[in-house]
Amino acid sequence: MKAPSPTGPHSAIEPPKGIALFLCGCNGKIGGRISLDELKLDAMNDERVRSIDVMEDCCRDEELDRMRLSLMTGEVDRFVVAGCSYKTSFERFERLAIGSGIDPSLIEICNLNEQCACVHEGKEALEKARRMLAVSIQRSAMLQPVPRTKIEDVVRTMLVIGNGHSAAVASMGSFSLGHDVMLICPGGTFKDESHGEDVFTLEEEGFDRFRKDAGGRFTLIESSELKGLAGGPGRFKADIATPHGDIQTDAGCVIVAMDEEEAENPLQTRFGERCTDQHSLGSMLRSGKRPKGTVVMLAMDESGESAFDPMSTHEAVHNALYLKGSSPRSDVYIVTKEVFALGQCEFGYRRAQESGVKIVRTDRFPDLSKEGEMAVLDVHLGETLLLRYDLLVVDNVRKVPDMKGITSVIGLPLDRSGRLRRPNAKLKPSSSLREGVYLCGTATERNLGIGPTLEAKAAVARASASLHGELFAEGDKAEVWQEKCSACLTCVRTCPYGAPSIEEEGRASIDVDLCQGCGVCVGICPSKAIQMCSFRDDQIQAQIRAALGGGGR
Amino acid sequence: MRIIALVCSFCGYASADMAGVTGQSYPASVVPVRMPCTGRLDVSHILSAFRNGADAVMVVGCLEGNCNYQYGNIEARKRVEQARGILAQLGIDGERVEMFNIASNQGWRFAEAVKEMEGRVLRLGPGPVRR
């Protein structure tokens, strides 16, 4: 077995040059409950700690200046801030580090606020703070610089993959933020179906105008397919199969903006002549024609479940309003289980009610056995109403397009219904599992409830922001110490991102572009051949020892 | 009493933050050690905690199905089970280690989890080293 590689997660840990410690009082929140002087005394006995500053409130600019002075003495190469949650403060200290010539991977934050002062008091709080600080100083002393390379010539072109409205919005949005855009449309021609959205957007003609404005900076490739995607943010290389042959293109970010496609509503075939769907009604209204007599809109499917998706209720409300607006005396009903009113649709919904559209709430599919008649149970009245209709309007049904090809190329999972899975709807709503790839469109799991237009804009905003300024290939990634690897394939099978593979020499190696640094492979490798720079086993174990009062070393 | 909480950087850490922000109180015997994801967990981390004097170890990750890295927390649960098997051979009660899945906004559940572990230690007595 060879000696550890000289750099990276397997190298011997160099002792730190020196640690600067900042004890933040958090404006009394910590300082008022825990004696920072006691903590300072503890730290003074640790020869690794070269400077200690007790601060009032690290959030203040003048305090940041003071910290910068302590960091620029040349005595320290890393620092620990004992203050609030790293979730809220990390970015600020990252900027401080960069501005003070400190490697940002050598920052450690000890959360004495939320995780200590907020919950404990008196001697207990001090005792816990001591142990937490010991853990952090130990961690700091063992941190190693995480390799970080600046990406030269960042590509800022957006590659949008989509088939409809969301892709159009994503393309227009990207262009307006200064990006060149390439839109590839798998399976056939590109349609901008902005209907159903016009309740609160006025972008119907926007797309053609955009194409004219963008000129050569927008490329639309129809009937094409993504065949390969290598690289990461700012330097993706996409292989695309087009009807005119294969091409390769560079991209900064990828936005997957797939929408559901139109399908036939089974109800429509059942009721034939007297029945239409919301889209057809919408175009009829726009062309100036009006249906005669009573219009009943049935916003549910055959099993009595409410609208197929929230957008259909938008359409129903919108069309009903339009109808009432142009012929106030017509009778319009919306029969539904519940009304989804998103965004400004809430407003439209209220106006619809005010203008006399009757909304009937029911909990089951109505009886439609007699032609031209609907018997529906109104749950509020507790009675069955008999509605005679001249036109029955049903929802437009959509189906999820086949995305297996795209997803296997990019490495994204699908849910059971074939929609794209969102890895974390709460914390990172537009992100996908692959760094630099963003999601929007109705063919995505768990719609965010803000409507496709806003979702597409959100994805664009995030993608564009990620390409702003200098870009680094960074983050703590796993690395295989190949001499130790026994090629057991465990990591290959377990990695959620498909990053490890077995190389020709029969040893595992990890693609840094795909690795997200979760550490699953590190914990599972039976030969202990994989480590990460900042979460090595020896680091974690030393922290555990420090937490238990033992010396970390 | 000494309890080690191995928390993931997402919901595990955030739920402890939330417990603080919402003023839940829980025993001060717990000290968190942060990992990228609970999937990073190695059985040796749990064993070395006991070897160094821990009375209990809790592993806190995101809810199942909501792991920031897809299924790291499910791998972690397997490793907690594995550790229990080894602890049993050493004559250490497997109840001293537990896997918790807590969402980032469930501060109260983090507090409950710490109380639960403290209760177990009170019942089982001090950990193997400190007995």
Ligand code: SF4
């Ligand atoms: S799990 Fe470890 S030993 Fe097995 S192939 Fe991966 S790196 Fe090699």
Ligand code: SF4
């Ligand atoms: S750290 Fe996670 S993402 Fe990276 S290779 Fe290992 S399992 Fe895959």
